[in-house]
Amino acid sequence: MELTWITCLGIFFSILGVAYAILVERYRRVWEKMSEWKIPPGYTPSVLVSVVIPARNEASGIGACLDSILQQQYPAHLFEVIVVDDDSSDETAAIALQFADSRISVLQPPGTPLPEGFVAYKKRALETGVSKAKGDLILTTDADCVLPPHWLGLMASCYERKGWHCITGPVAFHREGSLFERFQSLDLLGMMLITGAGMRMGLTHLANGAAFGFSKAAFEEVGGYSDISRLASGDDLLLLHKIMARYPGKTGFLKTTQAVRTEALGSLKAFFQQRVRWGSKSRSYSDRKITAVLALVFLLCWSVLLSLALLFWLPWYWLTIPVVLIVSKTWADYRMLRSAARFFKRMDLFNAFWPAQALHILYIAGVGLASNLVVRYKWKGRRVK
Known part of the structure; x- marks a missing residue:
């Protein structure tokens, strides 16, 4: 019974990783074909x-x-x-x-x-x-x-x-100083690629x-x-x-x-509040395709975290699951962000790619959860929802 449970969970997590890589690679290819x-x-x-x-x-x-x-x-x-x-x-x-x-x-x-x-x-x-x-x-x-x-x-x-x-x-950050600011800048470039390619594919995630x-x-x-x-x-x-x-x-x-x-x-607090505000819109989406894509990204990030946590309790061969997830995500993100950074002439940001990967997983998992649980948040001195 334990083996069956582990196997099913591992297969599910692996499917998420492969599906994410295929989807992100498709976005990248569509973006590069856009004039x-x-x-x-x-x-x-x-x-x-x-x-x-x-x-x-x-x-x-x-x-x-x-x-x-x-x-x-x-x-x-x-x-x-x-x-x-x-x-x-x-x-x-x-x-x-x-x-x-x-x-x-x-x-x-x-x-x-x-x-x-x-x-x-x-x-x-x-x-x-x-x-x-x-x-x-x-x-x-x-x-x-x-x-x-x-x-x-x-x-x-x-x-x-x-x-x-x-x-x-497109919107981009400039005058970045800290590693955290460079992470935000690289992340935003990726969002611009997803926005443009998504609209071409009929998936309007962002604006x-x-x-x-x-x-x-x-x-x-x-x-x-x-x-x-x-x-x-x-x-x-x-x-x-x-x-x-x-x-x-x-x-x-x-x-x-x-x-x-x-x-x-x-600051991390201001960043978190901004992304919760952005994410709060997802509850009003009527297009199931967009909801499915957002759910895939959210579940992938939680799968990475959970698969790493389960290493403390599951057999050694479970290690292959977080490896598959991390490799799939890193490969897809690297190609996508490199394409975006090259187009916007910001290859200087790529020295933040590796730490950005860890931050990205944590913030998507946290913000995705908070966006659906937090009813009110503070924005420009006001408590809003």
Whole structure:
């Protein structure tokens, strides 16, 4: 009976490892077949763009963010910037107001009383900005981000030439110092590959509001955030899912080396809270294929940990199981992350690959569990869910 139990568990764990390696390798191959989007030769912009920036207590970054937008290589008369100050307690709004540029406006969400248990503060800020936007194309970013000089042109040309109603683009960390920050950066590059390849495969796992765009018409057509306001997060991915359902084949990932830049988190606590916030959206996914992929990754990481723990009680030949799991995951991750790092010209991050492997297993196992068990978490000084 004991042998049967051990054998069945070992087979199950091994299947998880092999399935993970096959899936990740497929993502990598799809990614490498995708063409990089570049502004087409002779492209003349014609679409009016509204950049909406929800900001809460971002005094340290809002200035650099606005500078990077005003320096965009895009016709000045074809874009506006709307900063929505989400009840900041610092100088965020004051700094934004110091910019003497008619293209920048600073708004605040309406002061109407909020219902008990309200958590969708960021969505409320975004809706405020979108409602005042004059542009046909809405682009969102975060107040702690810096945009590459051709970002507006890349997003606008993609929108005009491809006819997409929703576009998500790459985000990357910069100015990494510690090993922990390099781990975050390498991990995020992998997420960008998964995002792009996943969308090409019809599996929309991720989207990032720091590099996000949608047509105002599509936003209004799907009702904005009206039925996804029960969660604090999801202003990007859950909206993308709604637009995908309404406009099949009219959404996509903009593959470009010109990633929106921000800084990695400095503490493990902040990192954990961020990933729990990201993971909390998974409970609202309706696509079973996406849920199955997330479950596979989660179960694989727990299988590695459990198989190592069982070494203390099971026969010596059990050692083959954690070896199979670790080799499968490491082989697949190495090839995927190397492909992503090469494309984004960040091979310097690869010295963090080996320690990142151990951290990745631990954080996926922990965050995956917490995302489904933690009801409320702290985000920008607020307790939300």
